[in-house]
Amino acid sequence: MANSQAMVTAFKVQALCGTHALGTQAANGVRTVTTKDVVKLALFLASASRGAGDTVYDTTGELAGTGNYTQGGVTLTNATEPTNDGTTAHWTPSASASWTNLTSSGAFDAAVLYNSSATNKNEISVHTFSSQSITGADFTLTMPTNNGTTGLIRIA
Amino acid sequence: MEILIHKLIRNGWPQDCEQEMIDDSLLEKSEGSIDDENEHTTWTEWRLDGKIVKRGAHVRLKKNVAAEAVAAMFY
Secondary structure, eight states, rough: OOOEEEEOHHHHHHHHOOOOOOOOOOOOSOOOOOOOEEEEEEEETTTTOOOOOOBBBTTTTBOOTTOOOOOOOOOOOOOOOOOOETTEEEEEOSSSSEEEOOOOOOOOOEEEEEETTTTTBEEEEEEEEEEEOBBSEEEEOOOOOTTTTTOSEEEE | OEEEOOOOTTTSSSSSSEEEEGGGGGGGEEEEEESSSSEEEEEEEETTTTEEEEEEEEEEEEEEEOOOOOOOOOO
């Protein structure tokens, strides 16, 4: 198996159930969201099998907690509210994820986003890229442009 | 100029440290990139005697994940 880029199916269901708050919203007669959930990003080995069928974040296939990597990953900066571009809604973390002086425990090719505020650490999405091994140097993952075409998470 | 490298393991070199400084003139530096529909990635590698002793990378994601929102019609 391999990692597959996907919005996790369970996240789509949970979006309909109001499980996640990637942004805030004013009182609208139903609910008020004043605190956004914390979204984290973790790195997974190329040998892992993360994909659309995932439900929650776990450490299976994640980089080991060595070489300046901490399992669980890093908290993503979320300063930009979800919005729409035409008929497409989109959301993108507002800053890169980075690791300093990292030595990865193996080759990795996937980043998993998950809701760290949720008790179950509900998974949001899997993003794949070319396999990378980092040795005693920095690794940075920069987000795509936040618009209706390239935003990291889109509902079209 | 000296740079910090990671876990240089070879005979005659210190075995008890995770990192050490080495003159960069002893290292072979190379850079590479990938640019496709999914990502723009650049990396820099430093090799000593053919072995990678330092490697960093920068991945810029281009491709997103999308959910199709469908409101069904009543028939």
